Amino acid sequence: GQQVMQIPQYQHVQEGEDFTTYCNSSTTLSNIQWYKQRPGGHPVFLIQLVKSGEVKKQKRLTFQFGEAKKNSSLHITATQTTDVGTYFCAGRNSGNTPLVFGKGTRLSVIA
Amino acid sequence: NAGVTQTPKFQVLKTGQSMTLQCAQDMNHNSMYWYRQDPGMGLRLIYYSASEGTTDKGEVPNGYNVSRLNKREFSLRLESAAPSQTSVYFCASSVNRGGETQYFGPGTRLLVL
Numbered sequence: 001g002q003q004v005m006q007i008p009q010y011q012h013v014q015e016g017e018d019f020t021t022y023c024n025s026s027t028t029l030s031n032i033q034w035y036k037q038r039p040g041g042h043p044v045f046l047i048q049l050v051k052s053g054e055v056k057k058q059k060r061l062t063f064q065f066g067e068a069k070k071n072s073s074l075h076i077t078a079t080q081t082t083d084v085g086t087y088f089c090a091g092r093n094s095g096n097t098p099l100v101f102g103k104g105t106r107l108s109v110i111a
Numbered sequence: 112n113a114g115v116t117q118t119p120k121f122q123v124l125k126t127g128q129s130m131t132l133q134c135a136q137d138m139n140h141n142s143m144y145w146y147r148q149d150p151g152m153g154l155r156l157i158y159y160s161a162s163e164g165t166t167d168k169g170e171v172p173n174g175y176n177v178s179r180l181n182k183r184e185f186s187l188r189l190e191s192a193a194p195s196q197t198s199v200y201f202c203a204s205s206v207n208r209g210g211e212t213q214y215f216g217p218g219t220r221l222l223v224l
Contacts, residue, residue: 006153009151033212033213035213041217042201042215042216042217042218043154043201043203043213043215044215045212045213045214048212088153088154090154090213096161096208098144098156098159098169098208099156099213100156100170101146101153101154101155101156102153103151103152103153104153104154
């Protein structure tokens with residue numbers, strides 16, 4: 001079945017450093033979504049990428065979808081303590097298959 | 112708009128007991144989902160309902176049953192709880208199954224002793 005792998009599992013950074021999490025799929029994806037879960041909270045949708053090679057920005061967050069639509073990344077510039085949480089990617093094959101979530105990357109930011 | 116609501120927020124069960132987790136959404140979404148979240152395992156899909164009247168198994172359906180009571184409500188039942196079912200359970204909904212944004216409820220923390 002479809003698998004979505006996400007690395008690293010954990011990342012500790014000093015406030016102000018950059019952070020990147022990577023997502024790789026065993027199959028070509030029709031789209032990929034990114035979610036953020038604050039400690040003790042629930043996942044909240046951040047963005048969706050659909051096109052090959054697509055790049056989207058939200059303030060300090062940059063999302064990329066690979067040319068082959070099998071990988072994606074989330075990059076945070078100059079992390080802040082408000083960025084703390086777990087970031088999940090989720091992708092689906094074409095058709096009506098449900099989203100498959102990666103295991104997430106837990107980000108901690110040291111002030 | 113409450114979004115997605117879940118009850119209870121926290122539950123402790125003894126092995127072998129049964130319980131039903133409730134989920135409701137007020138966004139007129141067609142599709143609803145149940146996930147479990149365990150440390151280091153991400154979100155794993157238990158069951159989903161693409162539309163009212165239909166349910167399908169996800170990645171980890173064993174030990175669970177679901178009911179799509181109406182368009183708003185989707186319940187998850189544990190017939191005979193086991194310690195391996197200790198987890199945080201999230202309900203989610205989306206407009207349709209086709210890859211749209213999923214909106215998550217606050218979660219139910221379940222401890223099975």
